[in-house]
Amino acid sequence: MGERAENIEKQEDGSFIVTTNEGTQHQAPSVIIAGGLGSFEPRKPLVENLPAFEKKGIEYMVREPKLFLNKRLFISGSGDSALDWTIYFAENSELPVGLVHRSDMFRAHKDSVDRVCQLQEKGKIELYTHAEIKKVSGGSQLESIELHQKEREPKTIDVDYWLPLFGLSPKLGPIGNLRLEIEKNAIKVDHTLNYQTNTPGVFAVGDVNTYPGKLKLILCEFNETTLAVQSCYKIVNPDKKFTMKYTTVQGVKDFEKVV
Ligand SMILES: Cc1cc2nc3c(=O)[nH]c(=O)nc-3n(C[C@H](O)[C@H](O)[C@H](O)COP(=O)(O)OP(=O)(O)OC[C@H]3O[C@@H](n4cnc5c(N)ncnc54)[C@H](O)[C@@H]3O)c2cc1C
Numbered sequence: 001m002g003e004r005a006e007n008i009e010k011q012e013d014g015s016f017i018v019t020t021n022e023g024t025q026h027q028a029p030s031v032i033i034a035g036g037l038g039s040f041e042p043r044k045p046l047v048e049n050l051p052a053f054e055k056k057g058i059e060y061m062v063r064e065p066k067l068f069l070n071k072r073l074f075i076s077g078s079g080d081s082a083l084d085w086t087i088y089f090a091e092n093s094e095l096p097v098g099l100v101h102r103s104d105m106f107r108a109h110k111d112s113v114d115r116v117c118q119l120q121e122k123g124k125i126e127l128y129t130h131a132e133i134k135k136v137s138g139g140s141q142l143e144s145i146e147l148h149q150k151e152r153e154p155k156t157i158d159v160d161y162w163l164p165l166f167g168l169s170p171k172l173g174p175i176g177n178l179r180l181e182i183e184k185n186a187i188k189v190d191h192t193l194n195y196q197t198n199t200p201g202v203f204a205v206g207d208v209n210t211y212p213g214k215l216k217l218i219l220c221e222f223n224e225t226t227l228a229v230q231s232c233y234k235i236v237n238p239d240k241k242f243t244m245k246y247t248t249v250q251g252v253k254d255f256e257k258v259v
């Protein structure tokens with residue numbers, strides 16, 4: 001508990017060993033993956049040497065606003081997060097904030113878009129629409145960005161920070177490395193039978209799986225889990241007869257004695 005499953009290996013005897021980030025190993029005849037949407041990661045722009053300046057002037061979220069106050073700051077994006085932070089820094093910083101967006105249609109609330117226009121008129125925001133940052137440069141820290149704007153020559157601007165705020169996307173993370181068949185960032189399962197993956201003995205239930213008609217609803221996921229657990233029971237107890245029992249009729253006490 002409190003550990004992250006990082007690897008799953010099939011053994012010669014057909015069982016599986018799941019290894020966590022702490023090195024703990026669990027061995028079992030079958031595995032049910034219920035990892036939800038995994039972890040969320042920021043959507044990153046396609047800029048060649050971006051990783052070289054991550055946490056060295058390029059940040060994907062604002063953890064400590066003070067860090068960016070009175071700095072040469074550029075923000076990219078068109079959603080609420082990008083506009084809310086642009087407005088915050090424009091209102092609180094002594095320097096204007098650059099806001100860069102690929103089109104001139106914003107996804108953020110209309111109130112925020114109106115406020116951006118007001119602050120632009122006051123010279124607190126430098127707004128670049130139909131524009132993209134395509135190159136970043138610097139030494140040990142980010143020093144400049146290259147701004148490409150439609151029908152204009154690219155220009156290099158000296159900055160302290162660039163915040164590409166393009167939202168978050170769910171990532172399977174470690175689960176995505178298990179050599180399981182992945183579609184649309186989710187694990188493909190056999191929805192006609194028991195939500196088994198392409199690896200026999202490994203099942204995936206809940207938000208982590210995908211199949212035609214998938215609904216990410218708790219009700220549906222109870223059904224998926226029930227069918228997967230039933231199949232696991234048969235793998236664990238190949239010689240035992242499975243008998244369906246209703247808790248409403250007999251309760252769950254002494255269940256083991258009758259099966
Ligand atoms: C805003 C919102 C409202 C919703 N409202 C409803 C509703 O009204 N009715 C309804 O039916 N559904 C609703 N849903 C959907 C429902 O919440 C999900 O379908 C359900 O919670 C999915 O359950 P899960 O167990 O698959 O995933 P989760 O609940 O996401 O649980 C997955 C768990 O696995 C853990 N995990 C991930 N990767 C690893 C790893 N490698 N190792 C170990 N642990 C890991 C995560 O930390 C997490 O604890 C809503 C969803 C949202 C976002």
